[in-house]
Amino acid sequence: xxxxxxxxxxxxxxxxxxxxxxxxxxxxxxxxxxxxxxxxxxxxxxxxxxxxxxxxxxxxxxxxxxxxxxxxxxxxxxxxxxxxxxxxxxxxxxxxxxxxxxxxxxxxxxxxxxxxxxxxxxxxxxxxxxxxxxxxxxxxxxxxxxxxxxxxxxxxxxxxxxxxxxxxxxxxxxxxxxxxxxxxxxxxxxxxxxxxxxxxxxxxxxxxxxxxxxxxxxxxxxxxxxxxxxxxxxxxxxxxxxxxxxxxxxxxxxxxxxxxxxxxxxxxxxxxxxx
Numbered sequence: 001x002x003x004x005x006x007x008x009x010x011x012x013x014x015x016x017x018x019x020x021x022x023x024x025x026x027x028x029x030x031x032x033x034x035x036x037x038x039x040x041x042x043x044x045x046x047x048x049x050x051x052x053x054x055x056x057x058x059x060x061x062x063x064x065x066x067x068x069x070x071x072x073x074x075x076x077x078x079x080x081x082x083x084x085x086x087x088x089x090x091x092x093x094x095x096x097x098x099x100x101x102x103x104x105x106x107x108x109x110x111x112x113x114x115x116x117x118x119x120x121x122x123x124x125x126x127x128x129x130x131x132x133x134x135x136x137x138x139x140x141x142x143x144x145x146x147x148x149x150x151x152x153x154x155x156x157x158x159x160x161x162x163x164x165x166x167x168x169x170x171x172x173x174x175x176x177x178x179x180x181x182x183x184x185x186x187x188x189x190x191x192x193x194x195x196x197x198x199x200x201x202x203x204x205x206x207x208x209x210x211x212x213x214x215x216x217x218x219x220x221x222x223x224x225x226x227x228x229x230x231x232x233x234x235x236x237x238x239x240x241x242x243x244x245x246x247x248x249x250x251x252x253x254x255x256x257x258x259x260x261x262x263x264x265x266x267x268x269x270x271x272x273x274x275x
Contacts (some may be wrong), residue, residue: 062107066249066262067146078196078212080211082246085187095134102132107268112156138186191217212248242266
């Protein structure tokens, strides 16, 4: 005895299940303007086509901006890469019906990291999310912004800040969200973006660089180096673009008493697969 199920599979009497050759359709949502800060991301309204039996939403958030230098020959740390989550919905579970609609929003590029007068909005990456039937607070929050030298204790011979795990960032400023807090909500699985890192060697002024973090999971992007070796004041947003999708922005150093802004984090994306 065999029973045709609602998800286009056949359930046999011995409990085994066989799936037909079902055509899968997919599309991506993201902002194509990768080279400007605060590009606004991309949102759309999607209507579930008739005959759809399953939907998979995959979210990747935007990368965090790189840390700025506060002046006095210091160096910012690279931003964290975007975070990933996914959710599978099935018509047979009552998650959705044909004709229902979903609002799909992919994270935009972050602001450039600010100097001296910072707030939560510009110190972190942007969020990707989807709302609609069968979903509850389904989102991936943006990667953490790279720290700056006034956020940490960093001296010669004791100044390697690696791709940090949980609270091991030497952060002390109140704006920081701990890396060990969950960065995604409402999904079936989670991949955290890697954090930026920073290194000084024997000559603490000449031998210093930072690395930007990258997303993990299906949409891994390359790590970024620190961009310009040094800058003398002014804005550094025009260099060392983060890798799309979800790459963290580069931290920047300064060779003057003026501050130098870090680079913005890349935007995220949403992938939708349905059959």
